[in-house]
Amino acid sequence: MKILVKENGGPTIRLIFPSGLVLNFVSASFLPKCLEEQGIHITREQARVFIKELNRFRKRHKDWKLVEVRDAKGDYVEIRL
Numbered sequence: 001m002k003i004l005v006k007e008n009g010g011p012t013i014r015l016i017f018p019s020g021l022v023l024n025f026v027s028a029s030f031l032p033k034c035l036e037e038q039g040i041h042i043t044r045e046q047a048r049v050f051i052k053e054l055n056r057f058r059k060r061h062k063d064w065k066l067v068e069v070r071d072a073k074g075d076y077v078e079i080r081l
Contacts, residue, residue, distance in 0.1 A: 008074030023055050
């Protein structure tokens with residue numbers, strides 16, 4: 001997973017996380033609790049299936065943009081799988 005943050009007139013920040021650290025079954029077990037705080041209810045099994053399918057998608061579609069945001073000030077954020 002790659003995260004790129006460009007601030008208008010500021011430094012560019014690049015963060016690279018191994019997908020194995022972010023998208024694994026251990027993190028899937030924490031996902032339901034974090035989502036419940038946002039009002040979204042899923043089970044641990046649903047979270048595990050989601051992570052499994054996200055990993056499968058990531059292998060087929062390298063460098064797929066998950067999020068790309070630009071604001072009026074010129075700041076830019078991009079998250080790639």
